[in-house]
Amino acid sequence: MKNxxxxxxSFKNTNKQLVGNGFRNIQxxxxxxxxxxxxxESDLYGAGNFIEDFQEKMAEFLxxxxxxxxxxxxxxxQIALRIWCDQKGINKVAYxxxxxxxxxxxxxxxxxxxxxxxxxxxxxxxIELEDVLAMDEEISCLLLELPQREIGGQLPSYxxxxxISSYCxxxxxxxxxxxxxxxxxxxxxxKTASELCSLFDSVYMSFYxxxxxxxxxxxxxxxxxxxxxxxxxxxxxxxxxxLYPYIISANxxxxxxxxxxxxxxxxxxxxxxxxxxxxxxxTVPTIPVSNMFHVHFNAPIEQVKIILQSIHEETKIxxxxxxxxVNEEVCYCEISIGDLYSTISKExxxxxxxxxxxxxxxx
Amino acid sequence: MKNxxxxxxSFKNTNKQLVGNGFRNIQxxxxxxxxxxxxxESDLYGAGNFIEDFQEKMAEFLxxxxxxxxxxxxxxxQIALRIWCDQKGINKVAYxxxxxxxxxxxxxxxxxxxxxxxxxxxxxxxIELEDVLAMDEEISCLLLELPQREIGGQLPSYxxxxxISSYCxxxxxxxxxxxxxxxxxxxxxxKTASELCSLFDSVYMSFYxxxxxxxxxxxxxxxxxxxxxxxxxxxxxxxxxxLYPYIISANxxxxxxxxxxxxxxxxxxxxxxxxxxxxxxxTVPTIPVSNMFHVHFNAPIEQVKIILQSIHEETKIxxxxxxxxVNEEVCYCEISIGDLYSTISKExxxxxxxxxxxxxxxx
Numbered sequence: 001m002k003n004x005x006x007x008x009x010s011f012k013n014t015n016k017q018l019v020g021n022g023f024r025n026i027q028x029x030x031x032x033x034x035x036x037x038x039x040x041e042s043d044l045y046g047a048g049n050f051i052e053d054f055q056e057k058m059a060e061f062l063x064x065x066x067x068x069x070x071x072x073x074x075x076x077x078q079i080a081l082r083i084w085c086d087q088k089g090i091n092k093v094a095y096x097x098x099x100x101x102x103x104x105x106x107x108x109x110x111x112x113x114x115x116x117x118x119x120x121x122x123x124x125x126x127i128e129l130e131d132v133l134a135m136d137e138e139i140s141c142l143l144l145e146l147p148q149r150e151i152g153g154q155l156p157s158y159x160x161x162x163x164i165s166s167y168c169x170x171x172x173x174x175x176x177x178x179x180x181x182x183x184x185x186x187x188x189x190x191k192t193a194s195e196l197c198s199l200f201d202s203v204y205m206s207f208y209x210x211x212x213x214x215x216x217x218x219x220x221x222x223x224x225x226x227x228x229x230x231x232x233x234x235x236x237x238x239x240x241x242x243l244y245p246y247i248i249s250a251n252x253x254x255x256x257x258x259x260x261x262x263x264x265x266x267x268x269x270x271x272x273x274x275x276x277x278x279x280x281x282x283t284v285p286t287i288p289v290s291n292m293f294h295v296h297f298n299a300p301i302e303q304v305k306i307i308l309q310s311i312h313e314e315t316k317i318x319x320x321x322x323x324x325x326v327n328e329e330v331c332y333c334e335i336s337i338g339d340l341y342s343t344i345s346k347e348x349x350x351x352x353x354x355x356x357x358x359x360x361x362x363x
Numbered sequence: 364m365k366n367x368x369x370x371x372x373s374f375k376n377t378n379k380q381l382v383g384n385g386f387r388n389i390q391x392x393x394x395x396x397x398x399x400x401x402x403x404e405s406d407l408y409g410a411g412n413f414i415e416d417f418q419e420k421m422a423e424f425l426x427x428x429x430x431x432x433x434x435x436x437x438x439x440x441q442i443a444l445r446i447w448c449d450q451k452g453i454n455k456v457a458y459x460x461x462x463x464x465x466x467x468x469x470x471x472x473x474x475x476x477x478x479x480x481x482x483x484x485x486x487x488x489x490i491e492l493e494d495v496l497a498m499d500e501e502i503s504c505l506l507l508e509l510p511q512r513e514i515g516g517q518l519p520s521y522x523x524x525x526x527i528s529s530y531c532x533x534x535x536x537x538x539x540x541x542x543x544x545x546x547x548x549x550x551x552x553x554k555t556a557s558e559l560c561s562l563f564d565s566v567y568m569s570f571y572x573x574x575x576x577x578x579x580x581x582x583x584x585x586x587x588x589x590x591x592x593x594x595x596x597x598x599x600x601x602x603x604x605x606l607y608p609y610i611i612s613a614n615x616x617x618x619x620x621x622x623x624x625x626x627x628x629x630x631x632x633x634x635x636x637x638x639x640x641x642x643x644x645x646t647v648p649t650i651p652v653s654n655m656f657h658v659h660f661n662a663p664i665e666q667v668k669i670i671l672q673s674i675h676e677e678t679k680i681x682x683x684x685x686x687x688x689v690n691e692e693v694c695y696c697e698i699s700i701g702d703l704y705s706t707i708s709k710e711x712x713x714x715x716x717x718x719x720x721x722x723x724x725x726x
Contacts, residue, residue, distance in 0.1 A: 027401030029608055030393075038390030042577075071434055075600025108598030112475045208604055214405075215603045235471030236599055237438025240578045241571055245392055245608035 007305040010312035011321030018271065018319055018352075021212035021257075021338035029214050029245060032252035042242040046230060050244045054251050058218045062203055063194025066226035067218050069247055071238050073180055073206050074105050076219040077143070079232040080202045082113045083225060084141035084174040094118040094135060095143040096127055098150035100178065126156045129163045142168055144200075145178035146185055152284035152294035152334075153181070158189050165199035175199065180206040184290040187262040201225075207250035210264065210291055211257050212338060216246035257339070264291035264337040271341065274349060278357040284332075291337040295320075299363050301331035307359040315352055317344060370668040373675035374684030381634065381682055381715075384575035384620070384701035392577050392608060395615035405605040409593060413607045417614050421581045425566055426557025429589035430581050432610055434601050436543055436569050437468050439582040440506070442595040443565045445476045446588060447504035447537040457481040457498060458506040459490055461513035463541065489519045492526045505531055507563075508541035509548055515647035515657035515697075516544065521552050528562035538562065543569040543580075547653040550625040564588075570613035573627065573654055574620050575701060579609035620702070627654035627700040634704065637712060641720040647695075654700040658683075662726050664694035670722040678715055680707060 012023070022028070043051040051069055059067035070076040078101070081093050093109075095101060097119040101109050109115045118139060120131040126148050144164070147153035156164075168175045177200040186193060197203045202221040207213035219229055233239045268288040275283050280298040297304045301323055308319055320333040375386070385391070406414040414432055422430035433439040441464070444456050456472075458464060460482040464472050472478045481502060483494040489511050507527070510516035519527075531538045540563040549556060560566045565584040570576035582592055596602050631651040638646050643661040660667045664686055671682055683696040 023402070024405040024407070024605065025401060026396060026399055026403050026405065026607060026611070028405075030396055030401055033389060033393055033396075036389055038388060038393055039386070040389050042387040042389065042391075044387070070600070072600040072603050074597070074602070078600065104597075105600075106594050106597045108600070111598055214608065215605045231469050234437070234467075234469045235474055237433070237435040237441065237468075237471065237601060238599075239437075240435050242387065242578045244389060245577065248389070 007309050007323070008321045010309040011318045014312050014318035015316040016318065016343055017340050018317065018344060019335050019337065020340055022340060028212070029249055032213075032249040035252065036248065043244050043247065045241055046233075046239055050247050054247050055218070057251070058205075059220055061193055062197045062205070062218070062220040063192075064197060064203065064220035065223045067220035068226050068229055068233065069243055069250075070217045070219055070233060071215065071240065071243060071246065073178075073204055073217040074100070074108065075233065075236050075238045076204045076217045076229075077101060077176070077178060078105070078109050078113055079229050079236065080176050080204065080219055080221070081109060081115055081141055081143065082232060083228050084176070084202070085113070085115055088140040088172070088174075090138055090140045091115050092118060092137060092139045093141045093143060094120050094132075094139045095178075096121055096145060096148060097123050098148065099143065099145055100149075100180070101143070103150070124151065126151070126154050127164075128156060129160055129167065132164050132167060139173060141174040141176050143176045143178055145180070147181055147290045147292065149181065149292070153184075153288065153290045153292035154285050155185060155188060155289045158191070161196075161199055174201040176201065177203040179203055181209050181290060181292065183258060183261050184210040184264065184292065187265040188289040207246070207254065209336065210261060210338065211250065211253045213249040213253045214246055216243070216250050260339070261291065263342070265289075267291070267337045267341040268293060268335070271335065271337065274353045278353060279360045280363065281356070281360060293335050294332050295335055296326065296330055296332045297360070298330055299360065300328060301325045303363060304331050307356070310359070311352060311355050314355070315348070317348055317352055319352070319356075370672050370686070371684045373672040374681045377675050377681035378679040379681065379707055380703050381680065381707060382698050382700060383703055385703060391575070392612055395576075395612040398615065399611065406607050406610065408604055409596075409602055413610050417610050418581070420614070421568075422583055424556055425560045425568070425581070425583045427560060427566065427583035428586045430583035431589050431592055431596065432606055432613075433580045433582055433596060434578065434603065434606060434609065436541075436567055436580040437463070437471065438596065438599050438601045439567045439580045439592075440464060440539070440541060441468070441472050441476055442592050442599065443539050443567065443582055443584070443588075444472060444478055444504055444506065445595060446591050447539070447565070448476070448478055451503040451535070451537075453501055453503045454478050455481060455500060455502045456504045456506060457483050457495075457502050458541075459484055459508060459511060460486050461511065462506060462508055463512075463543070464506070466513070487514065489514070489517050490527075491519060492523055492530065495527050495530060502536055504537040504539050506539045506541055508543070510544055510653045510655065512544065512655070516547075516651065516653045516655035517648050518548060518551065518652045521554070524559075524562055537564040539564065540566040542566055544572050544653060544655065546621060546624050547573040547627065547655065550628040551652040570609070570617065573624060573699065573701065574613065574616045576612040576616045577609055579606070579613050623702070624654065626705070630654070630700045630704040631656060631698070634698065634700065637716045641716060642723045643726065644719070644723060656698055657695050658698055659689065659693055659695045660723070661693055662723065663691060664688045666726055667694050670719070673722070674715060674718050677718070678711070680711060680715055682715070682719075
């Protein structure tokens, strides 16, 4: 065993959790494999029924000509941007300053693809049409992350998306959707995946956020774009001999959870109210627009850890195992609703949040 | 179902096969998972017991300070070469003209890393000390693929390896081992993995060739090199939230097969003799130096397919499902010995090769 963190352990030792679909353990994979006969053949370097069928299914679902399964979204998105840059001959793209590409990928886009990002909007809000109009540099592609995860999962209005899409088409700028949490925003927009994706030239979606698979991503777009992305997938080392462990689980949990996103969204709205009713706690956004939001605790992280740990130990219901500092006086956690929230009784919810409120008051 | 190829189907429908460890089906993964309790936690972006324990085990096995698990060898090797190039400030490496990097990776090394390869030796033989001495360009790294897969798995002598290693150290050239089939050559060299790897600065090995896992690779070297390679792994999109399906199977089949490589090698030597006893058939190399070799049929591919298909259908024993043209008059297949060879009786072997010989004679 590696280092033990008593706060994280207190979360892991709870019997129920407010968030997520359950722990990321190997049963998640095993359950997905159970539907199959052991003699089912592996995919083979991008060919074979497992991968081809799933790619066709997702292309249709997203309303695109074609799609390709990637081991990671990091790989899928860098490749999408590279293709659009090469096509236009301009190595510049635009995205939010808190884009996954900017803060979680060790500058892969710059170091591998020599692509320069223009950062739009600021760290506290989403990209609006005005930010796009105000850009004075020529770019090949604009990437929109919906919802903007690092600010609690905020969204622009659908009208803004339509305006940005029209503007980009007019100006010859490709519009790419970072839809890591694409399924999770459809209930708020009241749109199908295919309607939303019609605004974009290329779309990435993930299978281990709201969907709860093991790993993996789909990149979708027109046939030529996807053809090129398969070549880049091989260059990146992502064209594995076997991707079926990810594909099978992606497909299995997609079928299980695609229709539950409306429930998760409603649950998130409800849970955010509970947090906002507590002293010195507020959620971002105040009213969630997807299954996710951030909870800001106006207290030092070490104090909040002690409070949450005591609630975990007393109630055996987990709130979070991942608390991060904003500064010395404020910390936050990310909440993503999944299957588990609905297993918690209203009585338990009131009891947890009464305790949390009392503890925060006593600080 | 996709396109049906009757020759491939005839191989798949056999009851036993001369080659490999069995079909690549999902039972391979399921068997590896069976040892575990479903509540075992996933690795998480490169951390966690599954991945850390396996990396430590493989570093020790290979005699290196540290190691990191990659989803693919393509990714691992490009990254190794990039690190050595950046360190020396020279974007040139040397390898064989039939290196995986040159012919199977869509020029990822050039297109992603801007590294220029110098091709040593020619397509019919392995790299010798003289090739290295004759290089007139300065390079950061020399990559040796042992065995050289595309020419049937040939090997230089161990003395040659020692001389090349000494020369490279003297000249400040890093030596990298493409050990996709590293385990498979140890019996011929009569060396431990750690002895062989001591000649190299960095080493890649694969877990789905002789080992027979699902996918994945280990890159090993000194601590700083591996630290840097983890950063590049994230840049490439290879730092998946969960790599455990590959790690668990890599570990499981490594434990099962690491000690069988001597047997596979002996079996390959025996099987090559059977092929060489047939009219118009020869193996490359004539006497294998690992568990693999190529079989050249001096006849047009369509004729050989018909012959092999009839033997598959008659004997229910599979020889190969993958025949490739050399030119209009010659074709070849690759043979890799695994667990299955020893399940075939000598009587069956004689019977198959009598038939094959008769059929080839009759052409």
